[in-house]
Amino acid sequence: MNLKNFYIFKTWILWRWVVNNFSLSDIFINNFKKIVNKLDYKLTANEQKFIFDIEELVFAIWRPLKELPVKFDLVKNEQINFMQSKVNWHILIAKNDKENPEFFGLLNMYYSKKNIYLTDDKQIIKHIIPIHKISNFESKSYGTTLFWDNQKYLVRGHNKMLTYIILNRIINNNTNILNKYPNIIGNFELFYKFLKKFN
Secondary structure, three states, X not given: OOHHHHHHHHHHHHHHHHHHHOOOOHHHHHHHHHHHHXXXXXXXXXXXXXXXXXXXXXXXXXXXXXXXXXXXXXXXXXXXXXXXXXXXXXEEEEEOOEEEEEEEEEEEEEEOOOEEEEEOOOOOEEEEEEHHHEEEEEEEOOEEEEEEOOEEEEEEOOOOXXXXXXXXXXXXXXXXXXXXXXXXXXXXXXXHHHHHHHO
């Protein structure tokens, strides 16, 4: 077996293990790193991003809610618990049986249990989304879709699933994401590419 084929074989072993053992948990992260070391496998940049994204999601799911300081005014007894920076927002406009994205803004998102504040880099508020006005939200491989004031939006951050995880935590108080959505791993872009390559 030449070196190229041996590398492909190790890649296949690693990702078959991911398929069979995936969970949004510290156990998965630690075991992933152990098998990488055991295989003497060098992660690609995309694979490094995959495990970093998992670490970020696990942190968002399980960390205690803490107050984050902000420059803008909040309503009484409100506190910001999560923040995402440089998130792409698109309005999804239905036309000819298709949803066409129209750019809405590159915005920072500050989450409380009452509102989501969309701001610029100087924390100047551009939009306020009351949590109770979000009627639905879904995780997709390309980001998170949400309905706000009868309009559908596509939200895409650096970690495409982070918005979805935070919304689950804020709106549903849900930390048991995988039991509710067992196929959530399919929404990771790298996992989709792996299945396309090896199946």
